Amino acid sequence: MIILIGASLLLALLFLWFFIKASRKGQFTDIYTPSVRILFDDEIKSTTSASKENEKHS
Numbered sequence: 331m332i333i334l335i336g337a338s339l340l341l342a343l344l345f346l347w348f349f350i351k352a353s354r355k356g357q358f359t360d361i362y363t364p365s366v367r368i369l370f371d372d373e374i375k376s377t378t379s380a381s382k383e384n385e386k387h388s
Contacts, residue, residue: 352358
């Protein structure tokens with residue numbers, strides 16, 4: 331039982347350390363963009379693939 335308590339405390343401290351490290355690097359500073367990312371348009375495909383498709387239909 332003591333081993334399990336020690337292991338759980340070690341794991342909790344490890345997660346706390348990773349959380350603090352991520353917070354200091356700015357991982358959680360932008361909370362708005364992920365919620366509206368789906369509304370943004372995708373990047374335009376290259377013109378070479380579009381011109382090849384037009385040649386097929388002609």
